[in-house]
Amino acid sequence: MAVAALLDQLPNPPRGPFFSAFLSAQGRILHDVFVYPKKNTRRHDGYLIEYDSRPSEAPPLQASLERFILRSKVKIEDVSNQYDVWSVWGSESTQELRRWSFARSGVIEPQWGLEQWPWFDGGKERLSLRDSRAMGMGKRVVVNKGDKPEETATHDTAEHDAYTLHRILHGIPEGIIDMPPTQAFPMESNLDIMGGLDFRKGCYVGQELTVRTYHTGVVRKRILPVQITKSDGKATSPEEYLSLVHSDVRTSVVERPDGLSTRLRGHGKLLSIMQGVGLALMRLEHVDMAERGLLEFRVDETWDISHWRPSWWPKQDRE
Structure with a gap:
């Protein structure tokens, strides 16, 4: 992820920090973002936006935001060469308790309560937030380029792959690999469960389809963590795993005792x-059948795929 935009001289005091996303008019994800309140050198209020700035099908975020400036006195600039982003985890002293709200469509919302903004990191004078997308994710800290957060004095440091593994094991999608811009739907990408969507907010780009799905639609897919193994049990290199990114996960129907066949789509x-x-976008009807032993998942008849539900997800009775 890269910090690549700074909104300055906003007319209203900022709130935050928080996790959210920019959507297209068709309700598809363009960018998932972390937003931090930030004053500039002249003490003007603004926001720092952290997002995956690698080239993709989505229009560049800075250009997209500039379309909405009109006559407002807002300045937007690329500051990706000024900051580094760190993730810090492993020192949470208490388990975060959260309540859930369930819609008939399958949308799931965390209920934070009014006592504390869920992303707030203790009031310190720095760019940081609690990573409340899932319990155990820790916090995110933005520092000046080349600096290190204060936690490096008490924590081990690791490469970015360790963070990727950490979020996969927690079932957290992030960036353009997990949420292909202009293609991914927010609820299918678990933005609702991670607290990145507001279904009661006023008008915003992509709201119509998002709210319609909440009230009258059905969430048919979700991103789930999966284990990937070769069917023949042989060892696998990192390069072989990377070659599977965005591969199709097919279903293999297990023979049923009643002799009936199941038509899958x-x-x-x-x-x-x-x-x-890894993470995989899975059809929930297939997931339910796999959990009842009626089918298995494979890639190219060579790889076996098995899923699990993140432990922090809400427990609810399923019909």
Whole structure:
């Protein structure tokens, strides 16, 4: 992820920090973002936006935002060469308790309560937030380029692959690999469960389809963590795993004792992969059948795929 935009001289005091996303008019994800309140050198209020700035099908975020400036006195600039982003985890002293709200469509919302903004990181004078997308994710810290956060004095440092593995094991999609811009739907990408969507906010780009799905639609897919193994049991290199990114996950129907056949439609898709585990966009009807032992998941008849539900997800009775 890269910090690549700074909104300055806003007319209203900022709130935050928070996690959210920019959507297209068709309700598809363009960018998932972390937003931090930030004053400039002249003490003007603004926001720092952290997002995956690698080239993709989505229009560049800075250009997209500039379309909405009109006559407002807002300045937007690329500051990706001024900051570094760190993730810090492993020192949470308490388990975060959260309540959930369930819609008939399958949308799931965390209920934070009014006592504390869920992304707030203790009031310190720095660019940081609690990573409340999932319990155990820790916090995110933005520092000046080349600097290190204060936690490096008490924590081990690791490469970016360790963070990727950490979020995969927690079932957290992120960036253009897991949420292909202009293609991914927000609820299918778990933005609702991660607290990145507001279904009661006023007008915003992409709201119509998002709210319609909440009230009258059905969430048919979700991103789930998966384990990936070769069917013949042979060892696998990191390069082989990476070659599977965005491969189709097909279903193989297990013979039923009643002799009936099941007609299946659609397939899943592998997303981020690291050390034999990954994230995959899966059809929920297939997931339910797999959990009842009626089918198995495979890629190219060579790889076996098995899923699990993140432990922090809400427990609810399923019909």
